[in-house]
Amino acid sequence: xxxxxxxxxxxxxxxxxxxxxxxxxxxxxxxxxxxxxxxxxxxxxxxxxxxxxxxxxxxxxxxxxxxxxxxxxxxxxxxxxxxxxxxxxxxxxxxxxxxxxxxxxxxxxxxxxxxxxxxxxxxxxxxxxxxxxxxxxxxxxxxxxxxxxxxxxxxxxxxxxxxxxxxxxxxxxxxxxxxxxxxxxxxxxxxxxxxxxxxxxxxxxxxxxxxxxxxxxxxxxxxxxxxxxxxxxxxxxxxxxxxxxxxxxxxxxxxxxxxxxxxxxxxxxxxxxxxxxxxxxxxxxxxxxxxxxxxxxxxxxxxxxxxxxxxxxxxxxxxxxxxxxxxxxxxxxxxxxxxxxxxxxxxxxxxxxxxx
Amino acid sequence: xxxxxxxxxxxxxxxxxxxxxxxxxxxxxxxxxxxxxxxxxxxxxxxxxxxxxxxxxxxxxxxxxxxxxxxxxxxxxxxxxxxxxxxxxxxxxxxxxxxxxxxxxxxxxxxxxxxxxxxxxxxxxxxxxxxxxxxxxxxxxxxxxxxxxxxxxxxxxxxxxxxxxxxxxxxxxxxxxxxxxxxxxxxxxxxxxxxxxxxxxxxxxxxxxxxxxxxxxxxxxxxxxxxxxxxxxxxxxxxxxxxxxxxxxxxxxxxxxxxxxxxxxxxxxxxxxxxxxxxxxxxxxxxxxxxxxxxxxxxxxxxxxxxxxxxxxxxxxxxxxxxxxxxxxxxxxxxxxxxxxxxxxxxxxxxxxxxx
Ligand SMILES: CC(C)[C@H](C(=O)O)[C@@H](O)C(=O)O
Ligand SMILES: CC(C)[C@H](C(=O)O)[C@@H](O)C(=O)O
Numbered sequence: 142x143x144x145x146x147x148x149x150x151x152x153x154x155x156x157x158x159x160x161x162x163x164x165x166x167x168x169x170x171x172x173x174x175x176x177x178x179x180x181x182x183x184x185x186x187x188x189x190x191x192x193x194x195x196x197x198x199x200x201x202x203x204x205x206x207x208x209x210x211x212x213x214x215x216x217x218x219x220x221x222x223x224x225x226x227x228x229x230x231x232x233x234x235x236x237x238x239x240x241x242x243x244x245x246x247x248x249x250x251x252x253x254x255x256x257x258x259x260x261x262x263x264x265x266x267x268x269x270x271x272x273x274x275x276x277x278x279x280x281x282x283x284x285x286x287x288x289x290x291x292x293x294x295x296x297x298x299x300x301x302x303x304x305x306x307x308x309x310x311x312x313x314x315x316x317x318x319x320x321x322x323x324x325x326x327x328x329x330x331x332x333x334x335x336x337x338x339x340x341x342x343x344x345x346x347x348x349x350x351x352x353x354x355x356x357x358x359x360x361x362x363x364x365x366x367x368x369x370x371x372x373x374x375x376x377x378x379x380x381x382x383x384x385x386x387x388x389x390x391x392x393x394x395x396x397x398x399x400x401x402x403x404x405x406x407x408x409x410x411x412x413x414x415x416x417x418x419x420x421x422x423x424x425x426x427x428x429x430x431x432x433x434x435x436x437x438x439x440x441x442x443x444x445x446x447x448x449x450x451x452x453x454x455x456x457x458x459x460x461x462x463x464x465x466x467x468x469x470x471x472x473x474x475x476x477x478x479x480x481x482x483x484x485x486x487x488x489x490x491x492x493x494x495x496x497x
Numbered sequence: 498x499x500x501x502x503x504x505x506x507x508x509x510x511x512x513x514x515x516x517x518x519x520x521x522x523x524x525x526x527x528x529x530x531x532x533x534x535x536x537x538x539x540x541x542x543x544x545x546x547x548x549x550x551x552x553x554x555x556x557x558x559x560x561x562x563x564x565x566x567x568x569x570x571x572x573x574x575x576x577x578x579x580x581x582x583x584x585x586x587x588x589x590x591x592x593x594x595x596x597x598x599x600x601x602x603x604x605x606x607x608x609x610x611x612x613x614x615x616x617x618x619x620x621x622x623x624x625x626x627x628x629x630x631x632x633x634x635x636x637x638x639x640x641x642x643x644x645x646x647x648x649x650x651x652x653x654x655x656x657x658x659x660x661x662x663x664x665x666x667x668x669x670x671x672x673x674x675x676x677x678x679x680x681x682x683x684x685x686x687x688x689x690x691x692x693x694x695x696x697x698x699x700x701x702x703x704x705x706x707x708x709x710x711x712x713x714x715x716x717x718x719x720x721x722x723x724x725x726x727x728x729x730x731x732x733x734x735x736x737x738x739x740x741x742x743x744x745x746x747x748x749x750x751x752x753x754x755x756x757x758x759x760x761x762x763x764x765x766x767x768x769x770x771x772x773x774x775x776x777x778x779x780x781x782x783x784x785x786x787x788x789x790x791x792x793x794x795x796x797x798x799x800x801x802x803x804x805x806x807x808x809x810x811x812x813x814x815x816x817x818x819x820x821x822x823x824x825x826x827x828x829x830x831x832x833x834x835x836x837x838x839x840x841x842x843x844x845x846x847x848x849x850x851x852x853x
Contacts (some may be wrong), residue, residue: 230690248750260727281637281658282691289693296662305648332741334586335638337645341654367745368752370729371616380627385688389723389745396724446837458815 147207152186153423154433157215160433161490185215195232209449210416240359242408244273244315249394254467259399274316275387309345315351316381318386324378358467402434402475417441431485434473462496503563508542509779510789511569517846519599541571541585546644551588565805566772570779598764600671601631605750609824615755621652631743665701672737673709680734727812758790758831761797773797788839818852
């Protein structure tokens with residue numbers, strides 16, 4: 142039976158970059174026997190515009206029925222003043238929670254062709270290949286109680302950081318499984334010297350480690366991790382952490398690579414269903430101009446092939462095609478450097494199709 | 498009346514680096530009319546060793562009576578297995594809270610002489626001068642309820658992020674006052690798209706801004722801030738944020754400079770009383786070897802002169818002396834590069850005394 146892919150183009154540059162990724166899927170269907178059916182729906186600002194809600198019921202029904210979701214990006218300045226429940230990012234948080242996508246895999250890797258684009262000295266990032274495993278459906282993102290209240294005559298804002306041992310265990314396991322197929326090293330990030338929540342995190346990580354004699358586990362405090370990523374990012378193989386620390390550290394790590402227009406991500410549930418999206422945002426400033434980099438979205442399709450569609454062979458094919466296009470010297474504006482050929486979104490997509 | 502300085506050498510390299518800083522204070526007393534009295538006490542691991550508590554009552558009494566506290570560093574691996582209330586960092590958190598040191602000022606600056614030491618490309622950091630203003634006595638560090646409990650048959654860890662508008666207002670004011678004497682720009686860091694606590698933070702920051710027509714206010718999400726610090730740190734003048742985000746971002750920013758052995762910090766109450774300490778840790782691996790860099794501690798004395806002792810003239814004198822020593826090519830191991838003269842802790846301290 143065909144697998145179902147739901148395409149959520151989203152806002153800003155979303156439709157442009159997703160358009161190229163969908164063409165890639167088309168080639169894989171026609172030429173490599175990829176057996177999938179595509180459908181599309183609205184998420185984020187475009188959904189608010191159409192229906193008043195960032196994650197409408199129609200999208201929810203399709204998302205639940207899908208085997209995999211391909212997302213462009215959501216958000217834009219015109220939505221920043223909407224009431225909180227209608228903001229585009231609420232749609233993102235809602236779909237993650239609704240589909241139970243607790244495991245966010247965020248590779249931070251540097252393509253040899255692009256090492257010079259990093260803010261860091263090239264020798265510190267050449268060959269960089271970190272996998273950040275971020276918990277995505279718990280922590281202070283979803284913890285209750287939360288809110289803003291009057292107390293003793295003034296406003297007070299509060300949120301709750303919370304993790305149960307089962308939530309910690311399942312995400313740490315994902316990290317160990319991933320490390321097994323990579324460098325065999327997990328570094329768990331916490332703030333155990335201050336936060337009880339992350340003391341439990343560290344304890345549970347130690348317990349999980351007992352089942353993985355072939356993988357090493359180390360621990361690092363989040364403040365130190367933020368420093369070590371700058372000082373010597375290549376010391377890391379797999380990093381695993383909670384939702385809020387993962388949000389901060391994975392963005393820091395992405396920027397180290399100097400080419401966030403190249404980085405895909407996967408958000409998985411316990412059964413291999415996943416949502417796949419570039420880690421960059423909706424870039425409203427360049428939306429509609431045809432200059433956005435579609436490669437992170439195309440590489441998100443590769444992650445989808447690997448994790449949800451059981452076609453690791455095609456995933457590699459897509460990744461090789463992207464690498465070949467970089468070898469050819471083609472660059473969108475965000476990764477362009479002197480001596481390379483500057484191309485737009487569609488031309489970059491076409492080059493990948495040709496390389497496939 | 499003389500001002501009272503309490504010296505807390507602490508653990509690891511603490512006694513060595515504080516020793517040099519105290520010599521600097523001695524010269525200022527003898528030759529420049531600095532009217533201070535010094536006393537000393539135990540904080541951190543050394544206090545646990547002596548009395549079983551990281552912030553003993555004797556230290557507390559002296560700290561409360563002092564006008565300023567000079568701290569080396571606390572912590573060491575031998576204390577990591579102690580019960581939580583006895584860990585050295587508990588002493589640090591306790592003294593901050595007890596003295597109401599809510600305003601943590603952490604400059605991240607690059608000395609022209611040391612720009613090459615950064616992981617970042619020199620052009621991105623040369624001339625870098627950011628002041629991070631971190632709230633230090635609130636947030637998830639101190640919020641209740643907190644703990645680890647059994648719920649539904651499993652352990653659950655939880656902590657509370659919480660800020661009242663008065664807590665936010667006073668720290669944001671500190672940032673605006675500082676910006677007024679610097680570049681006139683405050684960037685407030687939050688995660689308002691997810692956390693109500695930081696929505697309130699943003700609202701209050703806007704309210705405070707109305708009193709400072711001469712200072713500009715911008716806002717940035719914490720994940721973006723972690724990226725922007727790597728991409729283009731020089732875009733920032735003063736950054737202000739809560740305790741946990743400040744912990745992470747200020748360490749990231751310090752490491753960008755490439756010379757955390759050079760960075761001082763101040764933690765102030767509402768009346769100019771403060772605790773001053775290098776931002777680096779107790780470095781147990783090099784403790785007792787006479788190689789630690791005393792300059793961050795000496796520069797912490799300069800901050801003390803400026804903020805608690807009303808001797809900005811002497812603060813500048815100390816800062817110029819440090820700069821002169823760098824010009825002379827003297828370097829401790831942590832900041833050494835080819836062509837410079839490698840010196841130990843005491844020789845570096847002596848060079849500063851000579852330059853004074
Ligand atoms: C848009 C926002 C809610 C989201 C998050 O914080 O998770 C984003 O920063 C991300 O990392 O996907
Ligand atoms: C030691 C620890 C409790 C402390 C903190 O998190 O505040 C340290 O990291 C710091 O930044 O001074």
